[in-house]
Amino acid sequence: MSKTDTTTETTDGTARETEAADEARAGDSESEAKIHATDLRVGYPGLDDPVVDTETLVVPEGEVTALVGPNGSGKSTLLKTLARHLDADGGDVLIDGREIAEFGSKEFARELGMLSQHGSTPDGITVEELVGHGRYPHKGFLEGQTEADREAIDRAIALAGIEHLREKDVSSLSGGQRQLVRIAMALAQETDTLLLDEPTTYLDLRHQLQVMEVIRTLNEERDVTVCIVLHDLTQAARFADYLVALCDGDIYDWGRPEDVVTEELLAEVFGVEASVEYGAEPRITPKRAIDD
Amino acid sequence: MDVSSRSVEAYTRLDSRDRRLASLVVGSVVVAFVAAFVQVSQGSYPTPLGATFDVLTDPRILFDVDVWAAILTGSDFPDRLSQTAIIVWSLRMPRVFIAALVGVNLSISGAVFQAVTRNELASPYILGVSGGAGLAVLVTLVFFTGASYVLPFAAALGGLVAFALVYAIAWQGGTNPVRLVLAGVVVATVFQSLQTGLFYFLDSTAVVKTAIAWTTGSLTGVGWAQFRLAIVPTLVVVPLLLLASRHLNVLLLGEETARSLGMPVEYVRFGLSTLAILAAATAVAVAGLVGFVGLVVPHAVRTAVGSDYRRLVVGSLFLGPALVLVADVVARLALMPIQVPVGVVTGVIGGPYFLYLMRRHGDFSEF
Numbered sequence: 001m002s003k004t005d006t007t008t009e010t011t012d013g014t015a016r017e018t019e020a021a022d023e024a025r026a027g028d029s030e031s032e033a034k035i036h037a038t039d040l041r042v043g044y045p046g047l048d049d050p051v052v053d054t055e056t057l058v059v060p061e062g063e064v065t066a067l068v069g070p071n072g073s074g075k076s077t078l079l080k081t082l083a084r085h086l087d088a089d090g091g092d093v094l095i096d097g098r099e100i101a102e103f104g105s106k107e108f109a110r111e112l113g114m115l116s117q118h119g120s121t122p123d124g125i126t127v128e129e130l131v132g133h134g135r136y137p138h139k140g141f142l143e144g145q146t147e148a149d150r151e152a153i154d155r156a157i158a159l160a161g162i163e164h165l166r167e168k169d170v171s172s173l174s175g176g177q178r179q180l181v182r183i184a185m186a187l188a189q190e191t192d193t194l195l196l197d198e199p200t201t202y203l204d205l206r207h208q209l210q211v212m213e214v215i216r217t218l219n220e221e222r223d224v225t226v227c228i229v230l231h232d233l234t235q236a237a238r239f240a241d242y243l244v245a246l247c248d249g250d251i252y253d254w255g256r257p258e259d260v261v262t263e264e265l266l267a268e269v270f271g272v273e274a275s276v277e278y279g280a281e282p283r284i285t286p287k288r289a290i291d292d
Numbered sequence: 293m294d295v296s297s298r299s300v301e302a303y304t305r306l307d308s309r310d311r312r313l314a315s316l317v318v319g320s321v322v323v324a325f326v327a328a329f330v331q332v333s334q335g336s337y338p339t340p341l342g343a344t345f346d347v348l349t350d351p352r353i354l355f356d357v358d359v360w361a362a363i364l365t366g367s368d369f370p371d372r373l374s375q376t377a378i379i380v381w382s383l384r385m386p387r388v389f390i391a392a393l394v395g396v397n398l399s400i401s402g403a404v405f406q407a408v409t410r411n412e413l414a415s416p417y418i419l420g421v422s423g424g425a426g427l428a429v430l431v432t433l434v435f436f437t438g439a440s441y442v443l444p445f446a447a448a449l450g451g452l453v454a455f456a457l458v459y460a461i462a463w464q465g466g467t468n469p470v471r472l473v474l475a476g477v478v479v480a481t482v483f484q485s486l487q488t489g490l491f492y493f494l495d496s497t498a499v500v501k502t503a504i505a506w507t508t509g510s511l512t513g514v515g516w517a518q519f520r521l522a523i524v525p526t527l528v529v530v531p532l533l534l535l536a537s538r539h540l541n542v543l544l545l546g547e548e549t550a551r552s553l554g555m556p557v558e559y560v561r562f563g564l565s566t567l568a569i570l571a572a573a574t575a576v577a578v579a580g581l582v583g584f585v586g587l588v589v590p591h592a593v594r595t596a597v598g599s600d601y602r603r604l605v606v607g608s609l610f611l612g613p614a615l616v617l618v619a620d621v622v623a624r625l626a627l628m629p630i631q632v633p634v635g636v637v638t639g640v641i642g643g644p645y646f647l648y649l650m651r652r653h654g655d656f657s658e659f
Binding site: 045084106110113116125129130136137142148181189203248 | 297309410463464489535538541542546547548551552553554555556595597598599600
């Protein structure tokens with residue numbers, strides 16, 4: 001993956017996108033794209049303009065890709081489309097080169113997991129039982145729990161670091177703990193790809209870090225491709241291998257965090273005047289909102 | 293070692309919820325049997341308790357082919373039975389069995405609708421069944437006087453049509469619980485108004501009473517014919533819903549999560565709703581619109597055993613009949629010689645139950 005030319009160009013601040021960069025991306029996408037979307041257009045009934053309208057989106061295999069953008073930029077909509085929660089009005093989404101619409105529902109759920117932003121956790125069931133629902137796509141209509149299911153549940157619970165909560169009633173947990181349990185449920189699905197919609201929003205710092213750590217481990221140890229919507233740009237820049245910055249439903253920029261997160265991006269996409277520094281860690285210091 | 297420690301763990305977790313379910317089931321069975329015994333032994337022709345018991349346990353009756361034929365095919369009860377036996381077996385027993393079937397169907401239907409609409413306060417009638425069935429009954433009474441034998445079918449059919457209408461109204465490239473409930477309100481409101489309007493076209497008090505019996509739910513005058521009508525759909529729907537309980541659990545996680553787990557949500561929701569509507573229509577066909585059972589029973593079971601539908605459905609299957617049997621004893625015997633519709637009694641019991649819950653919990657928790 002040669003992104004050097006993009007790097008120099010974006011840091012120069014001269015051109016955001018060049019033909020060379022586009023070619024490089026196209027080359028990447030063919031070799032190692034887990035998810036490849038082209039000419040994607042997604043709208044909601046009652047809205048004239050599509051919420052997402054973008055030419056090419058690539059989620060590279062085995063990496064953590066973060067979707068970032070201001071409120072209303074279409075990042076959640078895009079993620080939901082990839083997860084088949086929304087039907088696109090046009091365009092193709094391929095996963096491992098295969099059209100997502102071709103998958104059966106359970107087959108798709110064995111391939112790709114999605115942790116939605118909102119999900120309810122019923123009262124009166126234990127953490128272990130909730131995590132066990134993650135095995136749903138692996139079971140036939142009448143099939144009970146097999147040894148393989150139990151092992152997958154154990155692995156998911158261990159990976160999410162929630163062994164101590166195993167027997168607890170889900171309703172007795174804090175918001176942060178619940179989120180870890182929901183992640184464990186998605187882990188029990190044992191998919192090659194996991195999409196997460198703002199998994200850290202509303203969590204305290206400690207649980208935010210725990211969630212991110214679990215996702216990192218999942219990516220590094222099990223080689224799971226992760227695509228995650230993050231609200232917090234600093235967190236995204238620190239955490240993700242790749243960033244996709246969305247603006248008004250279109251991809252504004254795509255690449256390594258240090259290439260994407262620039263003062264220009266903050267000004268143009270987020271409408272914020274800020275300084276961006278890269279030391280050991282990226283540091284974004286917002287200064288003021290830019291008037292429209 | 294690992295396996296044994298796990299099974300010990302599993303045993304200790306044969307947890308309080310399973311124990312509570314077991315006591316609920318046993319308690320419901322006891323209550324149901326006591327209520328059934330009171331129902332068959334008491335009435336305007338009281339049969340002594342001992343004699344009733346003898347008639348109920350007499351092997352010569354229990355294994356009599358002609359008695360079974362009378363129950364299952366509608367032929368006459370054999371003349372050789374004593375008068376007590378005739379009264380118990382041909383007049384009072386069917387009412388007990390039908391009450392139990394009504395309880396089973398309404399509570400299981402309510403349990404499913406509470407999951408499908410993700411609303412703890414949903415009842416079997418939430419998707420327009422009551423409006424459709426009530427209107428169909430009134431239409432039959434007004435325009436097809438004398439055709440009272442079609443009333444059960446009219447009621448069930450009206451309910452099913454209303455449900456189809458609700459689904460059609462709610463459908464916009466898919467449904468969701470809120471749209472379904474709102475469409476249910478739309479249909480029920482219109483149908484109920486029409487139904488109320490039709491009351492003014494009824495010309496005799498007797499027909500008005502029939503209409504009221506149907507719209508509030510009554511078991512007065514039911515016989516084995518109604519039992520035969522209700523048992524077949526019950527035997528189809530109940531096992532299917534028991535098997536579906538795991539899918540109900542996944543549906544409870546919310547639409548998006550269920551979809552992420554690979555559930556074809558629209559199909560499952562429509563399939564489950566259809567089964568639940570069939571259960572509700574079965575109850576409506578034999579008893580009219582008995583209120584509150586389908587709302588209270590799953591709710592009460594949930595407070596005891598949690599919202600895991602594998603337990604909830606089983607608990608509802610037992611508590612439902614117990615409640616309807618007790619309510620029907622009260623409806624038939626409390627104000628003798630007047631019999632009130634059983635739906636009046638379930639309403640009178642159901643209201644205060646919610647008052648009790650409000651006082652105890654302060655609020656209704658979400659799922």
